[in-house]
Amino acid sequence: MKFALDFSDYYTLDIIIFHSLNSTKNSSLEAEDEKLRKEFDYAKRHNPNISVKTILAKEENVLNKINDIIEAEAVDYIVMGAKGKSGSEPTVFGSYISDILITANCPVFAIPLISHNKGISKILCLTEMEEPELKAIEQCLKLSRIHESEIVFYFASEHELSQTKRKLLKLKESIKKITSYPRIEFVTERSENILSSIENYICNSQPDLVVTLGKERSLWDRLFSKKITKNLCLHTTVPILSFPQRF
Numbered sequence: 001m002k003f004a005l006d007f008s009d010y011y012t013l014d015i016i017i018f019h020s021l022n023s024t025k026n027s028s029l030e031a032e033d034e035k036l037r038k039e040f041d042y043a044k045r046h047n048p049n050i051s052v053k054t055i056l057a058k059e060e061n062v063l064n065k066i067n068d069i070i071e072a073e074a075v076d077y078i079v080m081g082a083k084g085k086s087g088s089e090p091t092v093f094g095s096y097i098s099d100i101l102i103t104a105n106c107p108v109f110a111i112p113l114i115s116h117n118k119g120i121s122k123i124l125c126l127t128e129m130e131e132p133e134l135k136a137i138e139q140c141l142k143l144s145r146i147h148e149s150e151i152v153f154y155f156a157s158e159h160e161l162s163q164t165k166r167k168l169l170k171l172k173e174s175i176k177k178i179t180s181y182p183r184i185e186f187v188t189e190r191s192e193n194i195l196s197s198i199e200n201y202i203c204n205s206q207p208d209l210v211v212t213l214g215k216e217r218s219l220w221d222r223l224f225s226k227k228i229t230k231n232l233c234l235h236t237t238v239p240i241l242s243f244p245q246r247f
Contacts (some may be wrong), residue, residue, distance in 0.1 A: 001039060003111050003239070004079040005046045010146055014051035015043055016073060020062040032056055063099055070106055079109040101242045107139070110240040120147040124207035126198065127153050129167040133213040134174055136243035140211050141179050143241075150183045152205065156197045161190050202238060211241045 001017075008015055017039050019032050036054040043052045053073075057065040069075060080100065101108050125140050127133060137153075144151040153171070157164055168188060175184065191197035202210060 001042060002046075003109065005043055005050075007077070007079065007109070008050060009047060011076075013076060015053070016069065016075070017043065017052065017054045018066065018069065019054075019056050020065075021056060021058050029056070063103065066100060067103060067105075070104060075106050077107050077109060078104055079111060081111055101240075105244050107136075107244070108240075108242045110242070112237055112239065118208065120144075120208045121149045122205070122207045123149050123151040123209045123211060124202065124205060125151060125153045125211040125213065127155050127171070127213055129153075129155055129164065129171045131174075132245070134178075136211075136213045137175065138178050139243070140241075141175070141181060141184075143209075144183065145179070145181055148183075149208070150185065151181075152185045152187055152207070154187045154189075154198070154201060156189045156191045156194045156201075158192060158194065159190070161188055164188055207238065209239050209241055211243070213243050 004015060007013070017036060019036055021029060021032050033056065036056060040052055040054055043050060055065075055069060066078070070078070078100065101110065120143070123140060123144050125137070127137070140151060143149075155164065155168070168186060172186065187201070189197055189201070
């Protein structure tokens with residue numbers, strides 16, 4: 001909730017608080033209404049001038065309901081929390097969140113429950129260096145300027161990197177037309193296992209936010225929907241921002 005409220009402050013956005021009624025946890029309508037009321041009060045205390053709406057839906061139609069809300073309310077961003085099965089277990093980005101990441105036609109934040117929430121000083125943007133990504137890249141650059149953060153565009157390929165030089169130069173030229181922001185880095189790697197390379201780079205570089213662009217969503221789904229062990233350092237603390245293909 002705090003991430004969503006802080007983000008709404010930066011971009012002057014209204015808030016919709018959405019809850020689903022989970023019958024498997026013996027959650028009653030009254031109990032969920034009470035949770036919504038408390039979150040509504042929390043949001044208004046955070047910013048009395050913000051517009052806040054609450055919506056409660058049944059668990060079985062939650063995905064369709066979310067997509068309906070996106071369309072009806074012209075939602076700009078979704079912010080979701082991700083948590084493990086218990087407080088002692090690691091956070092896993094499972095099928096529920098993966099479904100929303102793939103189907104939503106607006107950008108989606110997935111925020112781990114125990115995210116450090118230390119601000120955004122470094123953004124890692126996973127790119128295919130394709131023209132359709134530019135609109136999403138522009139939003140990433142805007143976010144980096146607001147937070148004065150470093151932004152790294154990362155590309156991993158199974159092919160020789162000499163084949164990607166032209167695409168990299170074109171991406172750099174396109175970004176130069178968008179912004180003169182100085183804190184931009186480009187990293188390209190050749191890898192026979194792209195998913196593993198991404199995981200390793202995230203672990204080693206410790207970004208505060210990982211961004212996927214367009215068609216990368218299918219890759220991100222495969223990366224995070226699998227079971228992740230406690231020893232993998234990225235599984236609990238790195239927020240995700242995923243842009244749709246037709247952003």
